[in-house]
Amino acid sequence: MTPSLSLADQIALELRADIIGGRLLPGVSLVEAELVKGYNASRHTILEALHRLGQKGLTRYVRNKGVMVRRLARAGVRDLFVVRRTLELQAIAQSGPLTDVQSMRMQSAIDATHLAREREDWRAVATHSLVFHQQIVALMDSPLFNEFFAQVIAQLRLLFCAAPDEQRFQSPWLERDREIYTLLASDNKPAASEAMSLYLDDSEHLSLALFDHP
Template sequence: MGITLSLADQIALELRADITGGRLLPGMALVEAELVKAYSVSRNTIREALHRLGQEGLTRYVRNKGVMVRRLELKEVRDLFVVRRTLELQAIAVGRPLSGEQSDRMQVAIEATTLAREREDWRSVATHSLGFHQQIVGLMCSPLFDEFFAQVIAQLRLVFCAAPDEQRFQSPWLERDREIYALLAQDDKPAAGEAMSLYLDDSERLSLALFTHSDGGRSPCIKTIPPLTR
């Protein structure tokens, strides 16, 4: 039997999905009165939902402004990639050969990314690519890891929002997702792990290039994006 979520939890999940989908961006205000009206719930319920998002590192309270979607700091971006390497590489190393259902889910994510790229909807490209990596972590068959990584993905989405040129930032990843999937489908774990490791090295480098130390890492700014390694 599944866990019954409270109303506040359900709202928090919907707001997190809006962040993951790129509909709520860093710096946007989450106004209590507007959310109360939108969800037809009490202020206490909204406050509880926002508190949960704060615990997940997705929002913060700003004096005289209220709750806002967070802008991540440089050190937090580094930490996100520590988590990604730990979970995604481990999932590839210990996961069993892909089941039909797991393969189908990965293909659905890749196909959705492909369609989004054809539409030049780069925000959706990022969202669907992250969905593919959620399926990678899902190879461990751990609901706890799945839930934790869903929070990580939402934070990563806030990082990607800092890219001054979404097309340039998102263009490289679809082919590499396809490569990783093909290797997993062949049950070639060593090659899939190596491809994922290189992927994460490049993704981290490009993500860190969006931030500088000039303001303590509190806000993104444009920097020259270094080339990818192959």
């Protein structure tokens, strides 16, 4: 845990990491008593952490059920992709040639996605792909944008859980992530930007299609 943060903030970050990692799924109840025991924290601290998650759009309160991990609505999906286009395309546009560290982090995320696909762990495929896109935003070298985008990918993770066929939903993206990385590594920003724009268009279309059938 990060010492500079309050305990409530640290717990909220750990719960967010569980959402991004696919360990907390939409509709799951976050039971106060279990969290108090699991984190050895006071009830007040747990309530504060859950309130922070609610502020970030990751949980919601349901009468007679308590706090639950949120299910995304169609309007929320459109908003997420507005944010993605703004941040990811801007990050590419203003980036310079990749540094060794930036290249290594992107390549590591792609390698992890590939290994997860080989294991047919489609939940992990989605998580590692999101990590790759977090590294795209990190090209702006802005801690504030990095933190904001972490909230975005946590909500995207909740969206991906709605896919009835995870393999079909996640299969197209690894090679396209790799293509974007290759273009960035060769410092071909116009082509990388175009590839990212098409990627986001197709991803939004596929994501919205999840709401077409009950």
